[in-house]
Amino acid sequence: MLLAAVEGRMADVSIFSPASPQAGWIVDLAILALAIIGIIFLVVEGILFYSVWRFRRAKNDAPGEPAQVYGSEPIEIAWTAAPTMIVFFLVLVTTRTLWQVEAAPVQPREGDQALFVTVIGHQWWWEYRYDSYDGRKLDFITANELHMPVGDGETQRPVHLTLQSGDVCHSFWVPRLGGKVDLIPGRSNLLAFETEQPGLYLGQCAEYCGAQHANMMLRVVAETPAEFEAWLANETAPAVEDPAVAEGKATFLANSCVNCHRVSGTAAQGDGAPDLTHLMSRETIAAGQVPNSRSNLRKWVHDPHTIKPGVLMPAFGLSTEEENQIVEYLRTLK
Numbered sequence: 001m002l003l004a005a006v007e008g009r010m011a012d013v014s015i016f017s018p019a020s021p022q023a024g025w026i027v028d029l030a031i032l033a034l035a036i037i038g039i040i041f042l043v044v045e046g047i048l049f050y051s052v053w054r055f056r057r058a059k060n061d062a063p064g065e066p067a068q069v070y071g072s073e074p075i076e077i078a079w080t081a082a083p084t085m086i087v088f089f090l091v092l093v094t095t096r097t098l099w100q101v102e103a104a105p106v107q108p109r110e111g112d113q114a115l116f117v118t119v120i121g122h123q124w125w126w127e128y129r130y131d132s133y134d135g136r137k138l139d140f141i142t143a144n145e146l147h148m149p150v151g152d153g154e155t156q157r158p159v160h161l162t163l164q165s166g167d168v169c170h171s172f173w174v175p176r177l178g179g180k181v182d183l184i185p186g187r188s189n190l191l192a193f194e195t196e197q198p199g200l201y202l203g204q205c206a207e208y209c210g211a212q213h214a215n216m217m218l219r220v221v222a223e224t225p226a227e228f229e230a231w232l233a234n235e236t237a238p239a240v241e242d243p244a245v246a247e248g249k250a251t252f253l254a255n256s257c258v259n260c261h262r263v264s265g266t267a268a269q270g271d272g273a274p275d276l277t278h279l280m281s282r283e284t285i286a287a288g289q290v291p292n293s294r295s296n297l298r299k300w301v302h303d304p305h306t307i308k309p310g311v312l313m314p315a316f317g318l319s320t321e322e323e324n325q326i327v328e329y330l331r332t333l334k
């Protein structure tokens with residue numbers, strides 16, 4: 001969120017400006033519940049303040065305690081029955097919304113151009129494995145910034161997420177697009193949403209997952225189908241080979257980078273850290289924490305803990321020349 005402000009974007013992460021039907025149903029329920037709670041608050045406080053004022057001590061009151069009243073069957077029945085009915089009503093409307101929201105991920109509709117992505121939560125970043133789009137098989141991996149196409153009046157283009165975890169519990173939450181769903185080790189949860197409004201939607205890991213939980217941010221880029229196709233074409237292409245950075249590539253491959261990171265078509269095939277094949281197609285690094293600039297990449301390669309204290313990647317103690325070479329190589333991975 002801080003980053004978006006720095007970029008001059010008014011990041012709107014309010015649940016009260018939904019950009020998808022799913023988020024809309026949730027906010028409708030929230031407003032209904034708030035209205036009911038508000039009425040209860042006004043009635044209870046109203047009776048309380050009225051009683052305090054109406055039955056206050058008067059000058060001509062007899063000394064000692066006033067008459068004591070014990071028990072009233074009608075009142076007891078009323079204050080048991082009324083809350084029971086209110087809670088029962090809230091259970092019904094909540095269940096209806098839950099079913100509505102959960103029906104979408106399970107049943108892709110006829111005629112949808114649906115996108116399927118497997119999301120894997122890691123400490124502290126998001127891995128996106130693109131599985132298929134509109135019936136076409138996809139097979140590439142990216143990180144932290146989820147791209148999806150927008151629908152229009154004729155065709156809906158929902159994204160169906162299969163949520164998994166690589167380590168501990170996380171939770172996927174982009175307030176303007178849908179409710180939060182947890183990523184639990186050893187199981188798969190489903191979440192789907194769609195939008196017709198292109199834009200950048202921000203979110204946040206919503207389940208405490210360790211030191212950098214607060215900096216495990218989410219960015220969803222919703223774009224027109226043509227823009228999305230162009231992005232897909234770039235992501236599915238092999239990594240760029242630029243002879244000008246051959247030294248940097250060699251340094252990268254000769255160091256521990258390759259144990260965790262992956263660059264397709266090279267010996268770097270690690271899967272414990274973000275796939276770097278098209279690193280430069282992402283606007284940010286460190287799960288949305290800082291812009292993907294040369295200076296931030298340098299800082300990161302030199303010592304990632306200066307940006308994200310506690311991150312699993314250690315400082316490798318490379319020479320400044322080696323670090324610069326690696327950064328220049330990474331900068332070609334468009």
Ligand code: CUA
Nearest residue numbers: 170205207209
């Ligand atoms: Cu991941 Cu909190």
